[in-house]
Amino acid sequence: MIRGGAPMTLSRRQFLKLGAVAAASPALAPVPSVAQGAAPRVVVVGGGFAGASCARALRQSHPRFAVTLVEPNPTFTACPFSNVVIAGLRELSAQQFTYDRIAADGIVLARTTATAVDAQARTVALADGARLPYDRLVLAPGIDIRWGALPGYDEPAASEMPHAWRAGEQTLLLRRQLEAMDDGGLVVIAAPANPFRCPPGPYERASLIAHYLKTKKPRSKLIVLDAKDAFSKQRLFQQAWAELYPGLLEWVPLSKGGNVTSVEPATRTLVTDFGRHQPKVANVIPPQKAGRIADVAGVADRSGWCPIDPVTFESKLQPRIHVIGDAAIAGAMPKSAFAANSQAKTCAAAVARLLTGATPSTPKLINTCYSLVAPDYGISVAGVYQPTPAGQLADVPGAGGVSPSEAPRAVRAAEAVLADAWFRTITTEVFG
Amino acid sequence: MGRVLAAAIGLASIAAAAVAWAQPPAGAAACTGCHPASTRAQSPVVRLAGLDRAAIVRAMREFRAGTRTGTVMDRIAKGFTDEEIQAIAAWYAAQR
Numbered sequence: 001m002i003r004g005g006a007p008m009t010l011s012r013r014q015f016l017k018l019g020a021v022a023a024a025s026p027a028l029a030p031v032p033s034v035a036q037g038a039a040p041r042v043v044v045v046g047g048g049f050a051g052a053s054c055a056r057a058l059r060q061s062h063p064r065f066a067v068t069l070v071e072p073n074p075t076f077t078a079c080p081f082s083n084v085v086i087a088g089l090r091e092l093s094a095q096q097f098t099y100d101r102i103a104a105d106g107i108v109l110a111r112t113t114a115t116a117v118d119a120q121a122r123t124v125a126l127a128d129g130a131r132l133p134y135d136r137l138v139l140a141p142g143i144d145i146r147w148g149a150l151p152g153y154d155e156p157a158a159s160e161m162p163h164a165w166r167a168g169e170q171t172l173l174l175r176r177q178l179e180a181m182d183d184g185g186l187v188v189i190a191a192p193a194n195p196f197r198c199p200p201g202p203y204e205r206a207s208l209i210a211h212y213l214k215t216k217k218p219r220s221k222l223i224v225l226d227a228k229d230a231f232s233k234q235r236l237f238q239q240a241w242a243e244l245y246p247g248l249l250e251w252v253p254l255s256k257g258g259n260v261t262s263v264e265p266a267t268r269t270l271v272t273d274f275g276r277h278q279p280k281v282a283n284v285i286p287p288q289k290a291g292r293i294a295d296v297a298g299v300a301d302r303s304g305w306c307p308i309d310p311v312t313f314e315s316k317l318q319p320r321i322h323v324i325g326d327a328a329i330a331g332a333m334p335k336s337a338f339a340a341n342s343q344a345k346t347c348a349a350a351v352a353r354l355l356t357g358a359t360p361s362t363p364k365l366i367n368t369c370y371s372l373v374a375p376d377y378g379i380s381v382a383g384v385y386q387p388t389p390a391g392q393l394a395d396v397p398g399a400g401g402v403s404p405s406e407a408p409r410a411v412r413a414a415e416a417v418l419a420d421a422w423f424r425t426i427t428t429e430v431f432g
Numbered sequence: 433m434g435r436v437l438a439a440a441i442g443l444a445s446i447a448a449a450a451v452a453w454a455q456p457p458a459g460a461a462a463c464t465g466c467h468p469a470s471t472r473a474q475s476p477v478v479r480l481a482g483l484d485r486a487a488i489v490r491a492m493r494e495f496r497a498g499t500r501t502g503t504v505m506d507r508i509a510k511g512f513t514d515e516e517i518q519a520i521a522a523w524y525a526a527q528r
């Protein structure tokens with residue numbers, strides 16, 4: 001539907017008229033919502049960790065389903081481990097994956113951008129002019145930058161002060177800027193307020209840039225200007241920083257003037273309430289929102305993110321449209337690739353049940369995020385999640401948490417090895 | 433109309449049973465984020481497919497009780513009930 005009016009909700013009678021009998025109301029299930037004999041059509045928009053996982057899970061469990069994956073990029077460039085690329089310890093090619101295996105599964109690839117959704121007619125419009133009809137639509141567009149939300153940080157500013165929060169050219173630009181800097185230079189990272197993609201990401205990046213400076217440019221300094229007073233795995237990070245990077249890495253929280261209020265790209269200046277910083281390298285991690293198509297489809301709320309049902313990941317604003325990955329408001333689950341993959345499989349199972357007239361079962365989801373504080377020093381956070389009666393995704397009490405704060409270096413080294421293994425495992429499942 | 437609907441419901445419950453069989457129990461799908469589903473992924477983390485059911489149950493219970501050391505499994509196992517562990521173990525034991 002076109003955005004602007006009130007969220008579209010059809011009356012029960014209209015629904016029956018449309019033949020959309022199942023899923024409109026739990027009282028009407030279970031009746032298959034697809035004409036007898038016709039293969040159910042699922043369109044997935046976005047071939048990242050969430051979308052590609054979902055398309056594959058659907059097609060593998062239900063080879064009869066017609067699954068189309070809409071994604072304009074011929075290769076996917078993964079963000080996890082891109083901080084290692086920035087630190088000069090890994091090549092960007094190690095982050096890149098093609099869609100060949102996904103196509104070989106029998107998933108139809110539409111190599112273009114989805115530009116509009118008509119929730120009433122149940123079609124997705126593509127940039128190449130085609131229209132794809134669907135029985136169920138899955139939106140997995142990841143994030144967009146909120147250009148201008150941080151005054152001065154518009155699209156051209158990103159070529160002076162890279163965000164490197166979507167991997168690819170931005171990742172390489174930040175790396176080149178660090179490589180070009182003389183020893184003794186100042187690097188500043190600006191970290192945003194919650195919520196944003198990969199809560200521990202800015203601090204892993206700070207750690208690995210500090211590692212680069214310590215080994216290559218030891219007279220340099222790194223300051224993290226933070227819009228928050230607390231962050232993910234904070235105690236573990238700060239403990240490791242004190243041990244590995246004393247005097248090199250300084251974290252400035254909100255309460256000490258860390259909030260960046262504007263930037264001036266021409267001079268690479270970051271302005272806070274307490275003063276001005278003019279570093280040699282400025283990495284601005286800006287405020288974010290769900291990828292644009294979510295807004296166009298009418299599934300994003302005023303926060304810019306997408307409220308969902310935690311059992312099915314169906315939008316709370318539009319029927320038959322599911323939202324997974326970073327774009328979704330997934331309660332206690334962080335915006336991570338692991339979570340995106342876990343949500344994708346849950347959503348695929350629910351979509352399959354809805355399309356075959358069955359009732360979706362209550363899921364349990366997991367997240368595990370590793371961060372590298374140094375190449376051989378890993379820490380992790382894990383969580384188990386379940387829907388609450390109030391319709392939220394909440395932590396299962398008593399489960400999850402971070403790595404122990406007191407642990408021998410062998411444990412940290414083991415977690416670094418496991419981090420690497422996780423990346424290989426998940427990228428093989430999603431793209432391999 | 434009534435008969436058509438009844439027939440549809442009959443078919444749907446057959447379909448539902450098939451789906452219930454084909455789909456992993458709560459929590460199981462998430463495991464392959466770290467435990468490779470494919471033999472193509474190189475990892476020190478054990479592949480669960482085809483493992484002995486009782487061995488999976490024992491490991492999960494020990495992780496949960498804190499009598500087996502793990503890096504993250506001690507934290508994750510605490511999120512699952514005995515029933516859920518049994519179902520997940522049966523699901524993976526039945527795979528190849």
Ligand SMILES: Cc1cc2nc3c(=O)[nH]c(=O)nc-3n(C[C@H](O)[C@H](O)[C@H](O)COP(=O)(O)OP(=O)(O)OC[C@H]3O[C@@H](n4cnc5c(N)ncnc54)[C@H](O)[C@@H]3O)c2cc1C
Nearest residue numbers: 046048049050079080114141142198325326335336337338
């Ligand atoms: C520096 C950094 C480090 C990170 N490290 C980790 C980590 O260690 N572990 C972890 O679990 N997570 C990590 N993350 C987070 C992880 O990258 C994201 O959570 C994950 O990519 C989310 O998956 P997604 O599918 O929602 O979005 P994405 O992976 O971004 O995929 C979205 C896809 O949708 C496509 N798309 C968007 N709009 C359209 C449209 N209109 N039509 C067609 N296609 C469209 C895009 O091209 C893209 O391919 C990190 C992130 C960063 C920035």
